[in-house]
Amino acid sequence: MAENIKSLYGSQLGQAYAVTRSPEADPFWEGCREGRLMLSWCASCHRHHFYPRAFCPHCGSADIEWKQASGKGTIYTFAVVRQPIERAFADLVPYVLAIIQLDEGVRILSHVVSTDPDSVKCDTKVTVEFKPYSDKITLPMFRPVS
């Protein structure tokens, strides 16, 4: 059954996206629920990758382990959603989409939160915080480090 987005930023939002059945990502989502940013890491070539895979996209090894990330990174780029294009997110407008470069060397799409959307700049240092999205999903978000 479809469930609603819980309370992203305290807003009551529309119908939640239901993630696909992809067991290779379960430890990632478990980590998010527990407030830890978990990244898959290849024990063969010693590199992280994102999103999680059953095989390392760099070297092809299936020897994948999980490591907790520092949660620190920089804003590679961002964009401010200023129209209610997605009905489920209408109450959130304006919100800041961003691609975050994590210190571990991988990039993740997310939001920049806890700041004025007009003050966001590329290459700013950020740190992770977690926001509940639905009963099943908690999302990593990033706020600028002052």
Next chain:
Amino acid sequence: MRDDAICIVGVGESDDYGSTPDRSPLALQAQASKNALNDAGLRKSDIDGLITQTGGRMPPITFAEYFGLQPEFVDGTFIGGASNVAHIDLAAAAIRAGICETVLVSYGTTPRQGEYVSLAPEYPDDFERPYGICFPVGLYALSAQRHMHEYGTTREQFAKLVVESRRWAQLNPRATRRKPVTIEEVIGAPPVVSPIHRLDACLVSDAGGAFIVTSAARARDLKSKPIAFLGAGHAFTHRSLALKDDVTTSGAVDSARRAFQRAKVDLSEIDVFEIYDAFSSQLLIMLEDIGLCPKGEGGRYVESTDFGPRGQVALNTSGGGLSYLHPGMFGMFLIIEAVRQLRGECDERQVENARTALVQGNGGVFFSEVTAILRNTM
């Protein structure tokens, strides 16, 4: 032309387009296909191959039945707005392999009626869609912002490309947005996802399009002027924009280089450029990637170049996705316009002595890039 050369012998668009509440996507696709057959002087029974990415779960199967075809070869390669450009090469490969002789490539969608293509979740979506990414505009805005940050590109420079597209659209009686526009008006339009504002974004239109590919030998006794397909280049780099190392550069760097190599043509020989323009910033990035100016200098290049009618570089002569129409996957309409320019059928907007055209398809958010080179060899 040698007998084994490949050419496009017919093009057609749907009679109805824009907003078509009384037409299904299949109906628009059928209209366009019939128009392409008439343009070539071919009958349905002459078609033994069909390629389409629209129409259903098994696109060519559904459309073949709807249109009344029982082809010997089909393909349904779906790579977004680059699909139909890739289809020229796939049709050519099938013809050269002797699988079939005459291939109909067709397209029809009605996004204005809230119907487009399946948005069933796929695994990579799990890491994007819970964030309300506003596909594709939110992701193209991420690309534009980084280009501005790294190279100092300005919104005014992106906007210049919108102004130029309107200058062409004024000469295209079918174009949707024909009113001239100024840089100030583009800048001042309401923001959608900053830094992309409303007039920086393409139209949303219902439309169908089609073209027919065959051998030069078969083309000889047809009524239309055949346009030779000299070669294409393809590049596929990512599925999630966050996974792309450099969001200010597209795979068109590689697809264009490969196309020039295969076609044995230089950039300097191109008379007409039909380059995907879903967003002004996306178009500027592709001008750089195709090699019209070095990476990062697109802003200054656009500022100092006249892309309009009788200007320095003939770019998107139909008005493009920004001003003519944009039914979700505009690649089809880039090809149709290139063929008409090379035939010399474009009336007021005809580019003088147009002999060679470059068509640049772009799918997703720079996911798939396909470049094709076409020429009038007569």
